[in-house]
Amino acid sequence: MTTVLKLGGSVVTEKDEPETVDRATLADAADAVADADADELVVIHGGGSFGHPHAAAHGVTDTNGTHDAAGVREIHDAMGALNDAVVEALQDRGVPALPVRPLSVAYRDSDGRTAFPGEPVATMLDEGFVPVTHGDVVVQADKGATILSGDEIVTLLAERLGADRVGVCSTVPGVLDGGEVIDRITDFETVASALGESEATDVTGGMAAKIRALLELETPASVFGPADLRTFLSGGRPGTLVHRER
Numbered sequence: 001m002t003t004v005l006k007l008g009g010s011v012v013t014e015k016d017e018p019e020t021v022d023r024a025t026l027a028d029a030a031d032a033v034a035d036a037d038a039d040e041l042v043v044i045h046g047g048g049s050f051g052h053p054h055a056a057a058h059g060v061t062d063t064n065g066t067h068d069a070a071g072v073r074e075i076h077d078a079m080g081a082l083n084d085a086v087v088e089a090l091q092d093r094g095v096p097a098l099p100v101r102p103l104s105v106a107y108r109d110s111d112g113r114t115a116f117p118g119e120p121v122a123t124m125l126d127e128g129f130v131p132v133t134h135g136d137v138v139v140q141a142d143k144g145a146t147i148l149s150g151d152e153i154v155t156l157l158a159e160r161l162g163a164d165r166v167g168v169c170s171t172v173p174g175v176l177d178g179g180e181v182i183d184r185i186t187d188f189e190t191v192a193s194a195l196g197e198s199e200a201t202d203v204t205g206g207m208a209a210k211i212r213a214l215l216e217l218e219t220p221a222s223v224f225g226p227a228d229l230r231t232f233l234s235g236g237r238p239g240t241l242v243h244r245e246r
């Protein structure tokens with residue numbers, strides 16, 4: 001059983017404080033992962049107050065690129081610091097977590113199609129490790145470097161690994177419509193008017209972009225809040241289930 005889990009950047013960081021880890025929430029999430037003792041687990045985390053402010057300062061988004069190497073390094077280093085905190089929190093609890101840094105392995109063609117090799121991650125899983133990767137800045141043909149969101153990595157790796165379960169843990173208890181959690185989303189158009197951007201600095205499009213990405217997947221994906229992480233990891237389906245009708 002392979003599980004792909006995204007911990008939102010807004011969950012593991014204080015989104016309004018630059019480069020600040022939300023230690024309490026990260027500790028709770030790491031405890032939940034350690035207690036779940038999942039068979040094969042890939043963890044992906046977002047940018048929160050680490051990646052997004054640096055990307056915004058350099059005018060880099062998932063479509064706007066930069067050739068400024070110092071800027072690319074700044075974004076990547078900030079994400080490295082957050083990745084370190086996540087890997088450390090997991091290792092401290094006995095989870096055999098290892099970092100996977102997208103800038104070194106992923107790239108985009110000039111049409112924005114992303115290649116993210118699955119072999120390093122698959123081999124880590126085979127060897128009993130828990131790969132921990134993250135949204136990052138990656139090179140793109142004709143554009144220099146652009147932002148690859150953790151949400152897109154969720155879909156790429158879930159497909160590549162044939163994931164059985166996909167979960168996206170954000171700050172909200174699910175996708176909301178008028179304050180109520182939507183049970184199930186099967187197409188974008190029906191919920192488009194309810195979907196907005198993130199309240200915090202976010203160069204990759206908030207909830208709308210997340211749902212678009214998850215609807216591409218064969219595997220149903222759950223969107224839920226931190227309080228439901230244990231439920232998801234123990235086989236439940238909290239929050240909103242996103243699955244395109246085929």
Ligand SMILES: Nc1ncnc2c1ncn2[C@@H]1O[C@H](COP(=O)(O)OP(=O)(O)OP(=O)(O)O)[C@@H](O)[C@H]1O
Pocket residue numbers: 007008009010011045046047048049150169170171172174175176177194195196197198199200202204205206207208
């Ligand atoms: N209909 C909606 N339902 C729920 N959240 C919504 C909705 N529309 C907009 N949002 C916003 O989307 C945010 C979640 O997207 P965001 O990209 O910030 O999450 P994340 O993945 O946790 O963070 P990061 O992108 O840093 O990894 C919510 O906190 C909320 O502000």
Ligand SMILES: C=C(C)CCOP(=O)(O)O
Pocket residue numbers: 009045046047048051052055075079134135136137147148149150151203204
């Ligand atoms: C801003 C950067 C570098 C990462 C974006 O990843 P996301 O928070 O998953 O959208």
